[in-house]
Amino acid sequence: MSDPSKSYQDQLRLLRLAFLESCVSRGQLIEAVYKQLQQDPDGSASVALVQNLCHETHKLTGAAGSFGFQPLSDMARQVEQRCTILLTRHAAPEASDLTLVDKLLQQIREVVHIAGDQ
Amino acid sequence: MRALKRILHVDDEADIRAVTALALEALGGYCIESCDSGRQALAQVEGFSPDLIILDVMMPGMDGPATLLALRQLNAVAEVPVIFMTAKVQTQEIAEYLALGACGVVTKPFDPQTLSAEVASMWQKTLFATAGSGNE
Numbered sequence: 725m726s727d728p729s730k731s732y733q734d735q736l737r738l739l740r741l742a743f744l745e746s747c748v749s750r751g752q753l754i755e756a757v758y759k760q761l762q763q764d765p766d767g768s769a770s771v772a773l774v775q776n777l778c779h780e781t782h783k784l785t786g787a788a789g790s791f792g793f794q795p796l797s798d799m800a801r802q803v804e805q806r807c808t809i810l811l812t813r814h815a816a817p818e819a820s821d822l823t824l825v826d827k828l829l830q831q832i833r834e835v836v837h838i839a840g841d842q
Numbered sequence: 843m844r845a846l847k848r849i850l851h852v853d854d855e856a857d858i859r860a861v862t863a864l865a866l867e868a869l870g871g872y873c874i875e876s877c878d879s880g881r882q883a884l885a886q887v888e889g890f891s892p893d894l895i896i897l898d899v900m901m902p903g904m905d906g907p908a909t910l911l912a913l914r915q916l917n918a919v920a921e922v923p924v925i926f927m928t929a930k931v932q933t934q935e936i937a938e939y940l941a942l943g944a945c946g947v948v949t950k951p952f953d954p955q956t957l958s959a960e961v962a963s964m965w966q967k968t969l970f971a972t973a974g975s976g977n978e
Contacts, residue, residue, distance in 0.1 A: 732868040736954060739864060743857045782900060786929045787857040789951020797951050801929070 743791045744835055751832040754780055758825045767816025774817065777825070778807035788835075796831045803828050846893050846965045848873045852883040852909060853898035853927065861954050862896070862927075870958025880904030880912065888918045894965060895919070896948070899928035899939065907942050914943070923968045925961065927952075945971075 730738075757777045764770055781804040789797030803824055810817060849872050853859050859876045866872045875890045877883040880897075881904055887895070895913065899906040906926055914920050926939045929950040936947050946964030948957070 732864065735864050735868065736861070739857070739860050742860070746857065779902075782929055783855050786950030787855060790858065790861050790954060794951075804929075 740791045743787055744838060746787075747832050747836050750780065750784060751829060751836060754825065754832070755829055758822065758829065761817055761822060761825070764816075770816045771811070771814070774807050774810050778804055778811065781807065781828070793835055796828075796835055799824075799828045799831045844893070844969060846872065846962065848875070848890065848892045849894045849896060849961070850875050850877065850883060850887055850890055850892035851896045852877045852880060852901070852906075853896075854878055854901045855898070858898070858927075858950070862957065865954035865957040866961065869955070870962065872958070880906070880909030883909055884912055884916070887913065888916060892919070892922055894961070895922055895924045896961070897924055897926055897944075899926050899930060907939070910942055910944065923965065925964055 754777065757773050757780070761770060761773050761777075764773065781800040784800040785797050785804055788794075788800060806821055806824060809815075810821070849866055851859060851862050851866070851874055853862065853876075856878070859878065863874045863876055866874050875886060875892065877886055880901060883895070883897075897906040897909055901909075904912070906928070910924050910926075913922070913924070923945040924943065925946045925948055926944045927948045927950060928935070928939070931947075931949045939947050945968040946961075948960060948964075952960070
């Protein structure tokens with residue numbers, strides 16, 4: 725598993741960088757769902773989209789926080805919790821939900837920017 | 843007292859598998875085998891003979907609780923303690939995981955720096971509980 729020739733901190737730094745790079749594709753995926761939700765005013769396709777968003781934000785919550793990106797983890801958790809409520813109530817997302825997803829996308833862009841600086 | 847040496851970790855998220863393995867190997871000195879699904883864990887668990895199993899709760903296909911139930915059907919690992927790892931941290935949910943037979947719950951996100959100590963603490967509590975029930 726871990727490479728014994730590198731120190732723990734070196735290896736953690738590499739894993740952190742790999743996570744930051746993965747945020748590009750995570751962001752693209754969430755943005756694609758976000759755009760589809762915007763174009764689904766009657767909510768007819770929203771259940772599958774919200775399930776997808778719920779799954780992605782769940783993964784992001786755990787990974788971002790474990791690599792020290794707590795604000796991103798917190799924002800992902802907020803979106804995940806909101807998705808869970810929508811799925812439980814069989815409700816379509818409201819404008820405030822889309823705003824929340826937009827804030828999450830901004831957070832993702834910020835950490836991707838950090839990756840570009842490193 | 844039995845020592846904790848070998849840990850099987852099951853999680854569908856590659857980043858979490860990597861950071862968990864690093865933390866438990868480099869800081870805890872444990873031998874880690876990682877699996878990306880419950881099915882893979884069931885295929886590999888008997889060959890690896892873990893002292894402890896860490897299971898992600900939410901995985902596509904076979905989730906953590908379903909994997910735990912399936913593991914309990916395998917004689918070789920039926921008694922191996924299981925810790926759940928989850929971002930779902932409501933008190934009721936944690937109680938449900940413990941009721942399923944888990945010996946502890948690690949909440950995600952976790953601090954890699956303290957993960958091995960947290961796991962070791964849960965392992966110790968399990969050993970004491972097992973020894974205590976054996977003396978009754």
